Amino acid sequence: MERNSEDVAAAVAKLAKSGAQAIVQIGAYKACAAFIRQAKQAGYGGKFYNVSFVGTQALADELGKDGAGVVVSQVVPSPYNPARPVSREFVAAAKQQGRVQANFSSMEGYLAAKLFTEGLTRAGGKPTREALIAALESINEDFGGYRVSFGPGNHVASKFVELSMLTGDGRVRT
DSSP, X not given: OOTTOOOOHHHHHHHHTSOOSEEEEOSOHHHHHHHHHHHHHTTOOSEEEEOGGGOHHHHHHHHGGGGTTOEXXXXXXXXXXXXXXXXHHHHHHHHHHSSOOOSHHHHHHHHXXXXXXXXXXXXXXXXXXXXXXXXXXXXXXXXXXXXXXXXXXXXXXXXXXXEEEEOTTSOXXX
16 A cells, blocks of 8 residues: 555455455554554454554554554553553653653653763763764663663664554553
């Protein structure tokens, strides 16, 4: 299907009757939601898997009851599970701020800001581009249960992945 398009009828017709047990989607939430909704209407009974790029809460909000059972991979710890210190720290900061919805997207932004701030701190008082890069590449630590490691040839930062599942009431279960 065309990127960011909600015109999913041809793809649904092809895949819904294919016998596939699962469909992996990589796209924006509107297009993925349209596909899921139409595939279910066409009788597809298999599983749907999405990557975190979809915007988990946006997908859950868009799908409502049709989201029940949709699985989404996550690259940051759950903001809904207080097991990790960084999750508790983030939820407290979001509550204090007042306008931020604690979800996977905002958690990812929070962690990116923490990492960038750490890089700026390590780069010194008047950081240059080169000093910031070197500082970021020196980070190898645990941010409250979220391990981050950079290096000159490693700009991936984390290997963290876990799965979440949408519920039929617009929530995300981890």
